[in-house]
Amino acid sequence: MADHAAHTDGHAEHKLEIFRGLVKFKSNTQKIWGVLIFLSLITIVEVALGYIKPDSLNGHILGLKILNWIFIILTLVKAYYITWDFMHMRDEVSGLRRAVVWTGVFLIIYLIAILLVEGEYIYQVYKNAAVSFDF
Amino acid sequence: MDTTVAPTGTEGQTWGGGSNPLKASYGKMMMWFFILSDALTFSGFLAAYGFSRFKFIEEWPIADEVFNHFPFMHGTDAPMFYVALMTFILIGSSVTMVLAVDAGHHMDRKKVSFYLLLTVIGGLIFVGSQAWEWKNFINGEYGAVKTKGGKILQFTDAEGSRVALNEFVTVGERPVEALGNNEGIWYQSDDPIGSTYTIDEVRKGFAANPDLRIRTQQLIVNEETGASEKLLLSREESLFKLNNQAVGVVEGANLSENEYGAPLFADFFFFITGFHGFHVFSGVLFNLIIFFNVLLGTYERRGSYEMVEKVGLYWHFVDLVWVFVFTFFYLV
Numbered sequence: 081m082a083d084h085a086a087h088t089d090g091h092a093e094h095k096l097e098i099f100r101g102l103v104k105f106k107s108n109t110q111k112i113w114g115v116l117i118f119l120s121l122i123t124i125v126e127v128a129l130g131y132i133k134p135d136s137l138n139g140h141i142l143g144l145k146i147l148n149w150i151f152i153i154l155t156l157v158k159a160y161y162i163t164w165d166f167m168h169m170r171d172e173v174s175g176l177r178r179a180v181v182w183t184g185v186f187l188i189i190y191l192i193a194i195l196l197v198e199g200e201y202i203y204q205v206y207k208n209a210a211v212s213f214d215f
Numbered sequence: 216m217d218t219t220v221a222p223t224g225t226e227g228q229t230w231g232g233g234s235n236p237l238k239a240s241y242g243k244m245m246m247w248f249f250i251l252s253d254a255l256t257f258s259g260f261l262a263a264y265g266f267s268r269f270k271f272i273e274e275w276p277i278a279d280e281v282f283n284h285f286p287f288m289h290g291t292d293a294p295m296f297y298v299a300l301m302t303f304i305l306i307g308s309s310v311t312m313v314l315a316v317d318a319g320h321h322m323d324r325k326k327v328s329f330y331l332l333l334t335v336i337g338g339l340i341f342v343g344s345q346a347w348e349w350k351n352f353i354n355g356e357y358g359a360v361k362t363k364g365g366k367i368l369q370f371t372d373a374e375g376s377r378v379a380l381n382e383f384v385t386v387g388e389r390p391v392e393a394l395g396n397n398e399g400i401w402y403q404s405d406d407p408i409g410s411t412y413t414i415d416e417v418r419k420g421f422a423a424n425p426d427l428r429i430r431t432q433q434l435i436v437n438e439e440t441g442a443s444e445k446l447l448l449s450r451e452e453s454l455f456k457l458n459n460q461a462v463g464v465v466e467g468a469n470l471s472e473n474e475y476g477a478p479l480f481a482d483f484f485f486f487i488t489g490f491h492g493f494h495v496f497s498g499v500l501f502n503l504i505i506f507f508n509v510l511l512g513t514y515e516r517r518g519s520y521e522m523v524e525k526v527g528l529y530w531h532f533v534d535l536v537w538v539f540v541f542t543f544f545y546l547v
Contacts, residue, residue, distance in 0.1 A: 108317050116310045120303065127299040130279070130546045138441030148547045155542040159535055166313045166531045168524075176237040180247050188258040195262045199269030206270075 095170050098161070115165045122154050246525045250532045253494075257536050260490065261543055264483045274366075274432035276476035277443070278545050280377075284351045298545050301344045302537065305495075308337025309534040312502075316527045319520025324509060327523060331506040334530065338499040345492045352484065355467030359474040360417055362460040367476050369430045370421070375447050378427060380464070384412045384420035410464045417464060421457055429453035432476045484544065491540055494533045501526045 094108045098115065105111035129137070129147060137147040164170040169177055227233040237244055268275050279294035286297070315330035358380035359369045370378045391404045421427050433446040448456065465474045473481035505514075505526050514520045 108320075109314065112310055112313050112317065116306065119306055123299065123302055123306070126542075126546060127295055130295050133442065135440040135442065151542050151546045155538055158538050162309065162531055162535050162538065166309055166534070167528055168316075173238045176239055176244065176247065179237070180251050184251050184254050184258075187255055188262075191255075191258055191262045192265065195266040196269050199266040200272075202270045203272055207273075 093171060094168070098165065111165060115161050119158055119161060122158050126151060126154055240521060242525055243521065243528070246528045250528060253532065254536075257487075257490070257539070260483075260487050261539060264487065264543065267477075267479045267483065271477050271479070273434050274477060275434070276432075276480050277434075277445070281352070281475050282348070282545060284348075284356075286347070295545050297344070297348065298541060301341060301348075302541050304337055304341050304344065305534050305537050308334045308341065309531055311337060312527045312530045316520075316524050319514070319523040322515070322520065324512070324515055327514075327520060328506060328509045331502055331509060331523070335499055335502045335506060338495055338502065338530075342492060342495050342499065345488060345495075348488070349485075352481070353467050353469070355474045357474065358412070358464065358466045360414060360457065360461040361463050361465050361472060362456070363462050364460075365472075365478070366432050367465065367474060368456060368461060369445075369474070371428050371430050371447065373426050373428060375428070375430070377430075380412055380417065380420075380466070383424045383427060384416050386412060387416055410466060412464050412466075414461055414463055417461070418457055422454070425450065427453070429456055431456075487540060487544065491533070491536055494536065498526075498530050498533050501529060 094111070096105045096108065096111055097103065098105075098111070098118075103114065105114055129150060133147065137145070137150065139146050141149060163181075169181070223230075225233075235241075239247070282298060283292050283294045284297060285291065285293040311330045311333040315327050315334060318326035318330060356379065357369060357377050359367045361367055370380070370383070372378055389404065391402050393402050394400055428450060429448045429452070430445045431448065434443045435446050436442070437444055465472050467474060468481040468484075470478075470482055470485065472478055475481065505522055508514060508522070509520075514522060
């Protein structure tokens with residue numbers, strides 16, 4: 081696939097397996113519809129959980145509600161399939177994949193961790209500190 | 216594309232850029248790195264949202280109560296159904312985009328243009344939906360009053376269901392003194408211009424309806440269910456708060472105050488969904504440009520529909536961002 085001519089008939093090179101080979105599609109088009117159904121199912125589950133908000137999921141794990149953990153994990157699953165199958169990251173070489181995904185994931189986790197810890201700290205200062213107006 | 220590059224005699228060789236180390240063309244790789252940087256921008260916004268929410272964790276508005284409108288179903292409580300619909304619209308337009316890319320691989324001009332058109336329509340419906348969402352958010356539904364400290368007080372009946380200002384407040388006289396043409400201003404009024412009700416009218420209406428209560432921004436955990444809910448004051452506490460601490464009426468939302476709670480909530484809503492909406496809008500423009508290029512046969516002549524693929528990457532990214540905005544603004 082070193083030149084453009086090879087790239088134009090790149091459809092022959094799509095990897096058609098998802099779920100680690102559990103589901104294998106016959107063509108790229110079929111895979112697209114399959115992924116759409118999967119993403120729609122996840123969204124329906126998310127909306128149903130958000131609407132019902134089952135009381136059994138109100139417990140906390142690592143300071144976050146179980147329900148919110150479920151939402152975040154389902155979101156990451158959706159993001160994975162959009163990137164891997166709609167954006168064809170599955171078909172790119174591992175170098176490009178890692179350059180984009182690892183960089184992003186590392187920086188985003190770093191940013192989120194720092195900001196959330198800081199936000200929690202300020203909340204504690206507002207709530208408990210003897211002096212909260214100048215910190 | 217490469218007409219601006221001076222020939223160096225190394226064309227086709229490694230030093231002349233002849234090999235693609237990551238097996239992707241220059242344009243596609245740069246689109247990926249642009250997406251990476253844009254993803255970091257959006258993460259910055261969402262992380263800042265998380266920061267502010269953690270900072271005010273005990274008084275953040277509950278999204279279900281804010282976004283509960285659905286077209287043609289006025290007055291019914293339909294939390295999140297509209298944004299869920301928007302999510303489906305955007306995922307649907309992502310699918311038509313990836314079908315267009317696939318048709319491009321097969322050099323099928325007719326199919327590419329058809330799917331691109333569908334993608335553009337999906338994008339326009341999405342932007343329109345966002346405008347409707349903004350309209351509801353800006354207009355508000357119940358109205359509230361704010362305290363000296365900038366907190367929001369909302370009104371409920373004895374059971375805790377929300378009551379709108381127009382259900383119990385009577386609009387009184389608005390003494391306006393008209394001035395002549397030569398006074399520099401046309402009229403003078405002691406009351407704030409622009410809000411429907413004054414704080415005194417709200418106090419009067421509240422006193423006349425013994426059923427009414429006040430709900431604060433404070434989130435408390437329901438002992439039985441473990442769910443978070445807003446703190447409901449008793450009648451006496453409500454009267455005390457309203458008569459001693461309330462200073463003004465808030466209807467709807469703007470950048471400095473909103474009837475839903477913390478001002479930052481509306482700021483982030485406008486900023487994040489606005490920035491995303493701007494991405495969708497520019498994505499629609501890109502899609503339109505390549506749509507016309509497909510119709511004109513530009514990519515047919517070029518021998519490759521890779522431009523569709525590159526713009527497609529951008530379009531999917533917009534969808535990807537929405538998945539996160541949906542989770543962190545509406546679900547969590």
